[in-house]
Amino acid sequence: MITLEQVKYNPDVTVYIKKANEFPGVIGYTEHGERHGNYVAKNTRKILRELGYNANTCELAAIAGYIHDIGNVVSRHSHPEHSAHLASQFLKELDMSVEDRVLVMSAVRNHVANECPEQDNHAYA
Ligand SMILES: [Fe+2]
Numbered sequence: 001m002i003t004l005e006q007v008k009y010n011p012d013v014t015v016y017i018k019k020a021n022e023f024p025g026v027i028g029y030t031e032h033g034e035r036h037g038n039y040v041a042k043n044t045r046k047i048l049r050e051l052g053y054n055a056n057t058c059e060l061a062a063i064a065g066y067i068h069d070i071g072n073v074v075s076r077h078s079h080p081e082h083s084a085h086l087a088s089q090f091l092k093e094l095d096m097s098v099e100d101r102v103l104v105m106s107a108v109r110n111h112v113a114n115e116c117p118e119q120d121n122h123a124y125a
């Protein structure tokens with residue numbers, strides 16, 4: 001099982017998390033770095049535990065929560081898609097199974113629930 005700690009200490013992820021905060025910060029977005037990732041990881045793990053999911057699924061949820069905004073290094077617009085593709089790359093390098101990778105990718109991609117084009121639903125996601 002690949003753990004959140006393994007993901008956190010991957011050198012690429014360290015840079016993604018740092019820059020995913022810096023780049024949107026320049027144009028006035030709220031903090032989207034390590035603090036935000038840790039907060040989301042902690043709460044996604046807690047929610048899935050309370051729902052009775054197994055340890056691996058809870059870990060995958062925590063990983064998805066931690067990295068969900070790394071796509072901001074590419075573009076704030078469509079950052080969920082960019083996050084999912086970046087995640088696929090480094091999770092494959094960590095030898096995560098394809099089944100687990102697609103779960104993480106899907107969770108990351110879909111973290112912006114409302115796709116309404118009239119609404120800026122990315123402001124705080
Ligand atoms: Fe987001």
Ligand SMILES: [Fe+2]
Nearest residue numbers: 068069124125
């Ligand atoms: Fe977020």
